[in-house]
Amino acid sequence: MEKQANNLPKLSYIKTVFTFLLLFCATFTVALFAQNGLTKGATYIVRDITVTGNTAYSPQTVITYSGLRKGEKVVVGGEKIGDAVKKLWKSNLFSSIDFYFVNIENDSTDLEINLNDLPELNEVRIEGVKKGKKEEILNENDLKKGKKVTENLITTTRNYLTNKYKKNGFLNTKVNVITRKVDNDSIEKERVDMLVNINKGEKVKIKSIDFVNNEKLSDKKLRKAMKNTKQKFLFRVLKRSKYVEEDFKDDLVSVVDAYKENGYRDARVLSDSIIYNDDETISLQIAVEEGEKYxxxxxxxxxxxxxxxxxxxxxxxxxxxxxxxxxxxxxxxxxxxxxxxxxxxxxxxxxxxxxxxxxxxxxxxxxxxxxxxxxxxEGKPAYFNSVTVSGNDVTNDHVIYREIRTRPGMLYSRADIIRSIRELGQLGYFNAQAIAPEIKNPNPVEGTLDIEYKVEEQGSSQIELQGGYGGGGFIGTLGLSFNNFSLRNIFNKDAYKPVPRGDGQSLALRLQASQFFQTFSFSFSEPWFGGEKPYQLSTSLSYSRQFRFDPLSRRANKDQSFNIAGITLGLSTRLSKPDNWFLLSQAISYQNYDLKNYFTGLFNFGNGTSNNLSYTIGLTRNNTNVDPIYPTGGSNFSVSAKFSLPYSLFNNVDYEALRETSDAINAIPPAQRTQAQTDALAAADQERFRWLEFYKVKFKGDWYTQVAKKLVLRPSVEFGFLGAYNNDRGIIPFERFFLGGDGLGNFALDGREVIQLRGYPNQSLSSGDGASVYNKFSLELRYPITLGQGAKIYALTFLEGGNSVNNFKDFNPFDLKRSAGAGLRIFMPAFGLLGIDFGRRFDDIPGQAGSRGNWETHFIIGQQF
Missing domain, CATH: 3.10.20.310 (membrane protein fhac)
Known part of the structure; x- marks a missing residue:
């Protein structure tokens, strides 16, 4: 392009997409114009600067941004013009930039900057993918209306989509991006429509992976070393046979490592090649040099x-x-x-x-x-100088500092930093995936360093609000759990956001009601009672009222009630031996059972009371990794013993005579008993269960192993046993185990424990009155979908087996009711853990021949498994 002004030739700079070539282009162009009357290196004073062309930007804006000024000297082929071009080009606003020297008189000249704006994006049409993927592509490539359409945008979009589908096995993906100018005279700015055509082709699978020159290690062993690149195999599930270049390069390193692990230090990959087969698959051929064994x-x-x-x-x-x-x-x-x-x-x-x-x-x-x-x-020993935290907008500093194992003046320990990360993650107040300690100001001369723990707050309070039909009527539930509560600010109205928070205490309220029962419970815990040492003080109150079903009115009979009131006080502390992962817990609890005209199969009296005063001691060792919702390593073991006083040793009651009386009357059919015999049987049971006498032992162990990236294997074993000191008193009708189903507890507060075993209906693997012995084995494989702050989602598959019996003599730990299935868990801070499981049973439900092979659906609410 040429332009004449006062018979002087035009000086034009060549457009280029590579910014680092602009100065070269400017110099080269000036040299060309020197042949037409301008001399390279000639100096002129700028009289005036004008802006022409198709641009929406004001001349003053363009001139200011270019850095050129009236009255300054410019050199033909010099830096000032080149820098101006570079600045304007790097703005990504223009499709062409031309400079003209016009009206040259002696040592003065006018400059004309001729610009054309980049077109703006109008509409984007995407072809070749499903409708649901189009919005995702638009967001990932930032293809918004009004965005400047540059060559870089087109190239980046094409490359991104090509690589995206190649990583999913579509090795022959072709992406074509076409722009077309929008014809509309009413619009001042130039706009273009964009067509993105994606041709994924067929997914290319790896037919075979073959090695050349390998004698020491077999093809099979070398293929096994390749963790991400696999050849076709009918039963392959976890790793699909697809070719991803980055993964393949990593696997070539793994092949060399496999040799190094077997003594072949000098082994190397000589070459690798892709062979395209006629059946639209590929074969990979890898040539190696093994070297000698060392x-x-x-x-x-x-x-x-x-x-x-x-x-x-x-x-x-x-x-x-x-x-x-x-x-x-x-x-x-x-x-x-x-x-x-x-x-x-x-x-x-x-x-x-x-x-x-x-x-x-x-x-x-x-x-x-x-x-x-x-x-x-070795260097000098290092000591912590300053230990700080940041990012805790809600949680008070002292709650964090008391969990941190690194203190100012302490000797540096990497293990203490890792342990501190784990303890902060276990609190549940922060995003466990985002806890990041940052070492600052390391000074090897003085042997000091600073450390800052960066945390990211997440919601730790939960609300449970649900309703549904069950047990013959509507059931409503309201539960509130505040896991970072602040009791000292309870009378500070400014602290309610919506409740006082930040001191690491827990407060929970739960109400559940239907026409047949009402349940109220309250609990509170302080993890650092006294403030100096980690003594956790906890207390809970509960009250439940149940009514019998009236078959005539089909409603609850309020004249027949079973009331349970309870209180528990507990204290736990961390131990330093055998190691500092252990926790010792103790609790004293009392429950009062009050029956008013409420006859059940549990015992033979319908009017009376029963009392349960018990002591529980437990030992727990939990060293699971960082995130309590999705642990990736470590283990969690717990053993506990709960027992009452041995009343039969000192209350002077002849329980043998009571048992003989009960056995004699029970041998008589109920229809043939006299009223006196019925009253005697009720009195015997009332005496036997006036104060409950029992002991209860439980064990549970979980292991977490990361088998591949974040894929986690979780084996688990459980055992529970309820026993009696005095066989004449027998096993109490409370505190029993109910096995089967989703494991969700119900409204009963009689000490029963509902044990999950998926694939079977709820509590179907225990008798109606519960069992005294149970065991369970479980194997779960988990994979995270997302572990973000807003929600943690993971999928799982499981194998389970368990059983329960009423007498220890009938207990066989290997006589199991088995099941398998899959599920999904979603943890949201405001609602806790939600999930669904689909389980298939492999054995019959007791008393239901032919029930094996059926599927059960289980909904999980507020529990962690």
Missing amino acids: TFGKIDFVGNTVYSDQQLMAVLRIEEGDTYNGVELRKRIADEEKPDGLDLTNLYQNNGYMFSTINPVEVSADGNVIDLEIRIS
Whole structure:
């Protein structure tokens, strides 16, 4: 393009999409114009600057942004014009930028900046994908109406979509992006419509993965080392056979590591290639060079003064003559996958030597025997100078500081930092995935450092509001749980947002009612009673009132009631031995059972009372990793014993005579008993159960193992036993186990424990009065869908088995009712845990022959499994 002004030639800068070439282009163009009358290097004074072309921006804005000014000197092919072009181009507002020297007189000139605005995006049409995916594509690529359409936007959109579908196995994906100008004279700005055509093609599977030149390790073993790239296999579920270039490159490293783990230190991948097959699959061919097998030779430590060679060798656990394993050597020095692993780095890091460095150096490889020097620079011991927290907008500082294991003046310990992260995550007040300690101001000379724990608050209070039909009528439930409550601010009206929060206390209220029962409960706990040590004080009050069903009116008979009132006071504390993961808990509880004209099958009196005064002691060890909703490692064990006083030892009641009386009367059919015999039977039961006498032992253990990325395996085992001190008194009718179903408790407050076993109807694996012995085994595989702050969602599959009996002599831990299935869990801070399970039973329900093979649907509310 050329333009004449006063018979002087035009100077035009060539448009380019590469910013770093702009100055070169400017210089080259000026050289061309020198042939037409302008001289490169000539200097002119700028008289005036004008802006022309198709642009919506004001001339003053363009001139100001360019950096050019009237009265200044410019050089043909100089930096000022080049910098102006560069600034305007980098604004991403213009499709073309041209500069003209016009009206040149002696040493003066006018400058004309000719611009064309980039077009704006009008409409986007996406073809080749389902309707539900189109909105996702628009959001991911920020294709909004009014956005400037640059070559970069088009290229980025094309590349993003191509790579997106290639990662999902569509190796032949083609994406074409076309723009078309919108013809509309009423619109001043240029606008374009965009067509995005996506041709995914067929999903390309890997037919085979073949290795060349491998003699020491088989194809099968090498393919197993490739964690993400798999060949077609009929029964493959967890890893699909698809080719993703990034994953494949990582797997090539894994192939080399497989050799290193078996002593072939020099192994390497020579080449890799993709072969396209006629059946629209691909084959991967990997050529390797294995090299010779090596063994470890002498291992010397250099620079160690804190630990002896023997102590370091005990941690390294590698002996002279062992097969060389470069991968394991690296892990024994510093295992990046296990921040709390047993390795040399952690040995130093957990004992104050933050500034230590450990480097293994091969000093000899004669005869395929590798001698090592492990060179250690210990540095000075480091001490925490400042420990701070940030991000806690609700939770008070003292609640966080009391959980942190790193204190100012303490010796640096990496293990204490990891433990602090875990303790903060277990509180439930913060997003466990976002807790981040940041080391600041490390000073190796003075041996000091600062640390800041960054947290992200999340809602910890929960509300339960539900209604439904069950038990013959409507059931309404209102539950409020405040898990970061502040009792000291309860009379401070300014603290209600909506309730006083921030002191780490727990307060829960629950109301449930129907025409047949009402239940009220209140509980409160203070985790640091006294403020100095972690003594958790908890208390709870409950009251339940139940009514009998009247078959004539089909309504509740308020003249027949069963009332239960209870109170519990508990105290728990953390232990330092055997290790500091243990928790000792103790509780005293009392329940009063009051029957008014309420006859059941539990005992033979309908008017009377029963009392339960018991003491519970429990020992728990919980070292699960960070997130209490989705633990990825560790274990949780608990054992407890609950027992009453042995009243029969000192109350001078002849329970043997009472039992004989009851047995004699029970042998008489009810229709043939006299009123006196019925009254005698009721009196005997009233005496037997006036004060409940029993002991109860329970055990539960969970293990969490991360088997692949965030895929977690959770085995679990449970056992419970309810016993009697005096066989003449027998097993009490309360405190029993009810096995089967979703595991959700009901309105009864008689001490019963409802045990989940999915795939079976609720409480179908125990008798109507409950069982005295049960056991259960469970295996769950979990995979997270999202672990964000707003909601944590994970899917699961499970295998379960369990059973319950009424007498220990009938107990067989391997006689199990089995099931399997899948489910989904959603945890939202405001509502707690919600879920659904689909379980299929493999055994008949007791008393229902032929019921095996059926499916059960279970809804989970407010529980964690």
